[in-house]
Amino acid sequence: MQLINIWRHFHTITEHKIMVARHCFKVGMYWQGLTHDLSKYSPSEFWQGVKYYQGYRSPNNAEREDKGYSAAWLHHKGRNKHHYEYWIDYSTGPVKGMTGMKMPLKYVNEMIMDRIAASKVYEGTAYTQHSPLKYYEMGKDGYMIHPETRALLEYILKMLDKKGEEKTFAYMRKYMVGRKNYPKIK
Numbered sequence: 001m002q003l004i005n006i007w008r009h010f011h012t013i014t015e016h017k018i019m020v021a022r023h024c025f026k027v028g029m030y031w032q033g034l035t036h037d038l039s040k041y042s043p044s045e046f047w048q049g050v051k052y053y054q055g056y057r058s059p060n061n062a063e064r065e066d067k068g069y070s071a072a073w074l075h076h077k078g079r080n081k082h083h084y085e086y087w088i089d090y091s092t093g094p095v096k097g098m099t100g101m102k103m104p105l106k107y108v109n110e111m112i113m114d115r116i117a118a119s120k121v122y123e124g125t126a127y128t129q130h131s132p133l134k135y136y137e138m139g140k141d142g143y144m145i146h147p148e149t150r151a152l153l154e155y156i157l158k159m160l161d162k163k164g165e166e167k168t169f170a171y172m173r174k175y176m177v178g179r180k181n182y183p184k185i186k
Helices: 002-027 031-036 041-050 059-067 071-077 105-126 131-142 145-175
Strands: 088-090 098-099
Touching: 002 031, 002 041, 002 105, 031 105, 041 059, 041 071, 059 071, 059 105, 105 131, 105 145, 131 145
Parallel strands: none
Antiparallel strands: 088 098
16 A cells, blocks of 8 residues: 555545535534544545545445455445435335335435535536536436435435525525425425
């Protein structure tokens, strides 16, 4: 492992974590802002991130390409409730097999902030308010996500795309943060 990758990976995950915290603070999610992605500093995630660091995308993708799976990602998604993959379970309804469960609203809020910050960190100066929606749309057909969670995520990402951060964060602060029930989507 190159010594420089230790610093670069640490810098990238810390920049991301600080950015998520700032966004969370803007809407009143203080605890989630402070505790976001702490598992990325654990040995099982951090050292894989150093080994597969590239700077322009998640090292989990490079690990997956190399080994056929990402041990760091499996560790991460199992400990961080803001990832929809955390909420995949066996269905108790008419659909048989694995399915996405409806995420609690506070984790949907954090997931949105996570997506915005990840787009900003990886895209740098090329980032626009369209970036998180564009990234989501590239992979959404493969997402095993609850229909209501999907609808809300898409609604907010489209709002961000059209109206920008200030109005989107104001909406989230008013209708989503500190609430149990999903807002009515028009």
